[in-house]
Amino acid sequence: MNAIGLQNPGIDLFCERDIPYLKNFDTKIIVNVCGHAPEEYLAVVERLADEPIDMMEINISCPNVNAGFLAFGQDAHNVEKLTAQIKKIAKQPIIMKLTPNVTDITEIARAAEAGGADAVSLINTLTGMKIDINRKTFAVANKTGGVSGPIVKPVAVRMVYQVAQAVNIPIIGMGGISCAEDAIEFLLAGASAVSVGTANFHNPAVTLEVIDGIEAYMKKNGFENVKDMVGIVK
Numbered sequence: 001m002n003a004i005g006l007q008n009p010g011i012d013l014f015c016e017r018d019i020p021y022l023k024n025f026d027t028k029i030i031v032n033v034c035g036h037a038p039e040e041y042l043a044v045v046e047r048l049a050d051e052p053i054d055m056m057e058i059n060i061s062c063p064n065v066n067a068g069f070l071a072f073g074q075d076a077h078n079v080e081k082l083t084a085q086i087k088k089i090a091k092q093p094i095i096m097k098l099t100p101n102v103t104d105i106t107e108i109a110r111a112a113e114a115g116g117a118d119a120v121s122l123i124n125t126l127t128g129m130k131i132d133i134n135r136k137t138f139a140v141a142n143k144t145g146g147v148s149g150p151i152v153k154p155v156a157v158r159m160v161y162q163v164a165q166a167v168n169i170p171i172i173g174m175g176g177i178s179c180a181e182d183a184i185e186f187l188l189a190g191a192s193a194v195s196v197g198t199a200n201f202h203n204p205a206v207t208l209e210v211i212d213g214i215e216a217y218m219k220k221n222g223f224e225n226v227k228d229m230v231g232i233v234k
């Protein structure tokens, strides 16, 4: 469980210092964008529009100061509106990153698709709490924290499956992936790509192991292309 906030050096330093550094590598650059009001998202997206990045992932788990601190991603109407506003100014494909802290994630995914999202990614962290029984107070000063890692995987796979039945845009699946077998579950449930977060903290080589493991699984099971595996579990 983490409550580290969303530390970053700010968009100006990111553009001046970090993008040139990232361009040294032969890879795609996806920038995760957050804000506390629609204007903040739009200002960052506009600033990034002409930068040499490949995609933007919009983190809508942040509280909206204009909507009583309800997260953007918890209100389908706000998700559709924000997605449409972002799509008007972005020059790169837009991935809307969904929060699992909702009653029906398919409703939110459909709203992102209706707003023009090019893809959705899910899941962000689940809101959790730990009480320190000896100090008799919250273990995390923020009271709540975001739960991630292996414990959330069954919830994430279920949500990816549900969203895959609900929308026609591609899904990036994540939540508790720590080995190739985990990643393959997400692909079979309907994700076109996967992402690994928490597992990197205890195994920095995890993404390479996941790639090799998917390849080995494909050879063993006669799949020529990852696309052939996506969503085959109905």
Ligand SMILES: Cc1cc2nc3c(=O)[nH]c(=O)nc-3n(C[C@H](O)[C@H](O)[C@H](O)COP(=O)(O)O)c2cc1C
Pocket: 002, 004, 006, 032, 058, 059, 097, 123, 124, 125, 147, 148, 149, 150, 152, 174, 175, 176, 177, 195, 196, 197, 198, 199
């Ligand atoms: C330390 C930490 C920092 C994170 N920061 C972000 C962030 O800045 N933006 C975001 O969209 N998600 C963020 N997340 C959520 C992850 O990207 C991911 O959606 C979630 O943790 C589930 O995947 P995992 O179990 O592989 O970590 C963060 C997660 C962790 C653990």
